[in-house]
Amino acid sequence: MELDKIIGQSELVGYLKRLITHDLVGHAYALSGPEGIGKKTLARAFAKDLLCQNPNSYNCNCISCRTFNSGTNPDFFQVVSDKKSIGVDSIRELQDHAAHRPTYGNRKVYLIPDAELMTPQAQNCLLKTLEEPPKYVIIILLTTNFEALLPTIQSRTVNLRMTPYSDEEMRMIVGSRHNIPNDQWEFILRFSSGIPLNAIRMIEEGAITDLRAQVFQLFEKSDDLNYIENFRKTLLDNRENIPAVFDILLSVYRDCLVLKLGMEDRLINSDKKGIIKHIASSYQKHNLFEKIANLERMRRNFSYNINLQLGIDTLLLEIQEV
Numbered sequence: 001m002e003l004d005k006i007i008g009q010s011e012l013v014g015y016l017k018r019l020i021t022h023d024l025v026g027h028a029y030a031l032s033g034p035e036g037i038g039k040k041t042l043a044r045a046f047a048k049d050l051l052c053q054n055p056n057s058y059n060c061n062c063i064s065c066r067t068f069n070s071g072t073n074p075d076f077f078q079v080v081s082d083k084k085s086i087g088v089d090s091i092r093e094l095q096d097h098a099a100h101r102p103t104y105g106n107r108k109v110y111l112i113p114d115a116e117l118m119t120p121q122a123q124n125c126l127l128k129t130l131e132e133p134p135k136y137v138i139i140i141l142l143t144t145n146f147e148a149l150l151p152t153i154q155s156r157t158v159n160l161r162m163t164p165y166s167d168e169e170m171r172m173i174v175g176s177r178h179n180i181p182n183d184q185w186e187f188i189l190r191f192s193s194g195i196p197l198n199a200i201r202m203i204e205e206g207a208i209t210d211l212r213a214q215v216f217q218l219f220e221k222s223d224d225l226n227y228i229e230n231f232r233k234t235l236l237d238n239r240e241n242i243p244a245v246f247d248i249l250l251s252v253y254r255d256c257l258v259l260k261l262g263m264e265d266r267l268i269n270s271d272k273k274g275i276i277k278h279i280a281s282s283y284q285k286h287n288l289f290e291k292i293a294n295l296e297r298m299r300r301n302f303s304y305n306i307n308l309q310l311g312i313d314t315l316l317l318e319i320q321e322v
């Protein structure tokens, strides 16, 4: 089965396989979960297996699988999303397609990515198909926000939630696409929250890596007032970076503690061991616990929308204060 190639999501994958092998497939499913968790990859594997003529074989080469791989399987239809909205015309096109019987087997699969972007009219139009689906039709909605769909759509759809991946699964998924030095893994895993796309963006775009470099510079240039002032301005202009700055700072102080406890191999920022050692040398263990508690309290306050400028000033003072 194509589903056997999916890494992680084992409970969900097992459930989908049972649906197929016991012939219990319903008419409408939603795969929901954060952006970048792999909804489309899983949905396409499920669709391919639903359409396959020998779903129990590995690397099947039936006509349905062959055409699926080349993007020409006439029993598979994917609604086009421009990431802004999905209008009623797109759903009518799906319905026209669904009006014809399957070409190869006894199923047709319809994939709707970004389903939360369907306009209310589009959803009401889709509802007609969900209420009286042709018996061969299976609809798979992909969504980051299942609750944003109309209640009438929700109640006719089985919602399957995808969950973040374990560190080991992340290493397999992300590691198969990128060659990552060993000492950077901990940091990537810690900041990607079990979502492969987060990790891949960190690697490809380097945004958080840049931010991390800037935060480390704060420690290295702790007496360079110009640098601190520039960092302050950057944060004021990019307040969306503030949660990540807190995460990075917390990881630094946590690492200092870890060093003091003699657990060098457990560092998150293991590629920055030199600087961490230097920072750690200025603190006693109890100061570090205090520092971490202070930062956690400040992070909570930030989410209550305190005066931004004052908040950033307090944060920078906290970092400078030993």
Ligand SMILES: [Zn+2]
Residues within 6 Å of the ligand: 051, 052, 053, 054, 055, 060, 061, 062, 063, 064, 065, 066
């Ligand atoms: Zn096949």
